[in-house]
Amino acid sequence: MALPEQKQTLTETRLSGLSVPEGGWAEPARRDALARLRAMGLSTRRDEYWKYTRPDTLTAPEPEAAEVFDDSDEPQLFSERNGLKIVFTDGVFDEGASDALELDGVRIDRLAETSDIHWARDVYGVLEARGQAPVQRPLAAFNTAFATDGVLIHVTGRPSRPIHLIYRRSGNAADAVLHHVVKVDAGACATILETGPAAARLNSGMEVEIADTGTLHHVRAQGRDHERRAATHVFARLGRESVFKSFTLTANGTLTRNECVIELTGDDAVAHVAGACMGDGDFHHDDTVFVTHDAVNCESRQVFKKVLRNGAVGVFQGKILVQPGAQKTDGYQISQALLLDEDSQFLAKPELEIYADDVACSHGSTSGAIDEDSLFYLRARGVPRGEAEDLMTIAFIAEAVLEIEDEDLQSDINDRVAAWLARRRT
Amino acid sequence: MLEIKNLHVKLEEEDKQILKGVNLTVEAGKVHAIMGPNGSGKSTLSYVLSGRDGYEVTEGTATLDGVDILDMDPEERAAAGLFLAFQYPVEIPGVGNMTFLRTAVNAQRKARGEEEMSSTEFLKTIRARAKDLKIDQDMLKRPVNVGFSGGEKKRNEILQMAMLEPRMCILDETDSGLDVDAMKLVADGVNALRSEGRGFLVITHYQRLLDHIKPDVVHIMSNGRIIKTGGPELALEVENQGYEHLKAEEA
Numbered sequence A: 001m002a003l004p005e006q007k008q009t010l011t012e013t014r015l016s017g018l019s020v021p022e023g024g025w026a027e028p029a030r031r032d033a034l035a036r037l038r039a040m041g042l043s044t045r046r047d048e049y050w051k052y053t054r055p056d057t058l059t060a061p062e063p064e065a066a067e068v069f070d071d072s073d074e075p076q077l078f079s080e081r082n083g084l085k086i087v088f089t090d091g092v093f094d095e096g097a098s099d100a101l102e103l104d105g106v107r108i109d110r111l112a113e114t115s116d117i118h119w120a121r122d123v124y125g126v127l128e129a130r131g132q133a134p135v136q137r138p139l140a141a142f143n144t145a146f147a148t149d150g151v152l153i154h155v156t157g158r159p160s161r162p163i164h165l166i167y168r169r170s171g172n173a174a175d176a177v178l179h180h181v182v183k184v185d186a187g188a189c190a191t192i193l194e195t196g197p198a199a200a201r202l203n204s205g206m207e208v209e210i211a212d213t214g215t216l217h218h219v220r221a222q223g224r225d226h227e228r229r230a231a232t233h234v235f236a237r238l239g240r241e242s243v244f245k246s247f248t249l250t251a252n253g254t255l256t257r258n259e260c261v262i263e264l265t266g267d268d269a270v271a272h273v274a275g276a277c278m279g280d281g282d283f284h285h286d287d288t289v290f291v292t293h294d295a296v297n298c299e300s301r302q303v304f305k306k307v308l309r310n311g312a313v314g315v316f317q318g319k320i321l322v323q324p325g326a327q328k329t330d331g332y333q334i335s336q337a338l339l340l341d342e343d344s345q346f347l348a349k350p351e352l353e354i355y356a357d358d359v360a361c362s363h364g365s366t367s368g369a370i371d372e373d374s375l376f377y378l379r380a381r382g383v384p385r386g387e388a389e390d391l392m393t394i395a396f397i398a399e400a401v402l403e404i405e406d407e408d409l410q411s412d413i414n415d416r417v418a419a420w421l422a423r424r425r426t
Numbered sequence B: 001m002l003e004i005k006n007l008h009v010k011l012e013e014e015d016k017q018i019l020k021g022v023n024l025t026v027e028a029g030k031v032h033a034i035m036g037p038n039g040s041g042k043s044t045l046s047y048v049l050s051g052r053d054g055y056e057v058t059e060g061t062a063t064l065d066g067v068d069i070l071d072m073d074p075e076e077r078a079a080a081g082l083f084l085a086f087q088y089p090v091e092i093p094g095v096g097n098m099t100f101l102r103t104a105v106n107a108q109r110k111a112r113g114e115e116e117m118s119s120t121e122f123l124k125t126i127r128a129r130a131k132d133l134k135i136d137q138d139m140l141k142r143p144v145n146v147g148f149s150g151g152e153k154k155r156n157e158i159l160q161m162a163m164l165e166p167r168m169c170i171l172d173e174t175d176s177g178l179d180v181d182a183m184k185l186v187a188d189g190v191n192a193l194r195s196e197g198r199g200f201l202v203i204t205h206y207q208r209l210l211d212h213i214k215p216d217v218v219h220i221m222s223n224g225r226i227i228k229t230g231g232p233e234l235a236l237e238v239e240n241q242g243y244e245h246l247k248a249e250e251a
């Protein structure tokens, strides 16, 4: 099927001057991805999947500049969690700032290295390609084709420390394309932390293959920079009795589109994806999640909370697809926005598509202001209005934060949210 | 201590006058009770005094120790020593009872320029107070009032009062929904706080609470006004004869 001309032009304009990194084990996968991208074309506003979010600044040849935000008023997030630091500056691995890529129970390589990494071949671009149906994700194919850096993380045991990917910025107009691949072996368990804004414009992808009985915890915070834009994709495939828990905190950022695509392919697997976002003013945040149940007795939860003020916009598109035979599916999805004023907006499209009869799926979406009765109750006990609102805001996002298993990480996130709110009260 | 003069209050949203000239003075160290038929304006009075939105004072004043409270924010009134035990305590999902109380205690202290309570002191105090009210540790950890039974909510109000040590306590039907034993606990909680410098305004429908918390003065409110004031015997009179004869007397 030929692409509409406008789409073709958009795509070729973006591709002109770009070339797939040559050599190495990933090149065939990259070429396949480029072919996929050419066949589908980059997204436009007319695409149903981009109805609530304008993709133009994400697909334009050049990124819009974004001032680098000085966040030195706070210590590095998760710095007390003793993670193995892997630093990228403007999307480029920063060896000097990183720890040696050595940790017990895990093998870490750079994507940019050309030596053959057998296991990664079976994942790189593979999960992304699977995630292209039933909806197309051209920016993810772009990512596979052109990613310039990233890490390949093979979890073989139970690393004693988390792996901490730190994304710093230096230039005002950097355009980063990062791709990570994570493979978790049977019985293995690891925690991956990601912090920072990465670039003026970021396109990032993470493919996660979890073998039977493997576990991966993923906690991410996308920095505090205001004008930056990001399109991210997480693709995860889960085997029998495996567990994947992913949480994302987004504070600020002109545009963020976080897509998460999960396939539950082994019985009794558990996948939780959660997110909390804090938007003030020029802020558009889109969580687009697609969970496919294709095995028996799996559990999935999608918990997304958005705190919006001064005209900030939140979007949630979430789907649970239960394939024939995926009996005893337990699917839960909630998306809620707390609108701190009347200028802010929440757009939600929750979807269920179920082809099995013995399933329990629920979904809900709400948006509203802070409850006046609760506010009065708190104030009548002497808690000043601002503080009472903050308490209630933190309570509002609690359900999402509680999806993080580790309590220290939970409190790290809560502290950041409290600080974000406090800065807006002074 | 609490002085209410000729207080007229209407609803902000509608043209409905609810309080039509309330006069009432509670002296330090005294317990005053208010009784009155449903809808007579008792809760409205308690809300207006504590600063809830939605009401408009059209006439009259209310002062605490001579200071006008009607222009203050609710939190300022609380810091000034006013406390309302709600007729319907509010459930706040996601906010832990303990966190809530510590925040409240310290916010009030801060507003008064006092030192914050240390966590050890706070824990010690709340454990002791909770024990007196037979509130278990689990309830302290749960979100504010969420999943509490009617009686547990009321006991939680008294726990808050005991922690905050307000100087002017208003209790709005704290006895409703309580079983006999819980009523005794609540009354003991209140009596333990009775002191020279503290005033109480106890809203109730039943003589039974007043058997435990002996009032100095009893007021009858009807149709937005105090229509009669007397001693504890007035409560007994209401218990036996209802309000009709009092309303008739007034008219």
Ligand SMILES: Nc1ncnc2c1ncn2[C@@H]1O[C@H](COP(=O)(O)OP(=O)(O)OP(=O)(O)O)[C@@H](O)[C@H]1O
Binding pocket: B011, B018, B036, B037, B038, B039, B040, B041, B042, B043, B044, B045, B054, B087
């Ligand atoms: N926000 C409101 N909107 C509409 N009507 C109100 C509102 N608040 C109070 N009222 C009305 O004002 C009147 C007094 O109500 P209030 O709750 O003060 O009575 P009360 O004496 O506490 O009654 P009860 O003994 O049943 O608790 C009632 O007619 C009530 O319906």
Ligand SMILES: [Mg+2]
Binding pocket: B042, B043, B044, B087, B172, B173
């Ligand atoms: Mg009432």
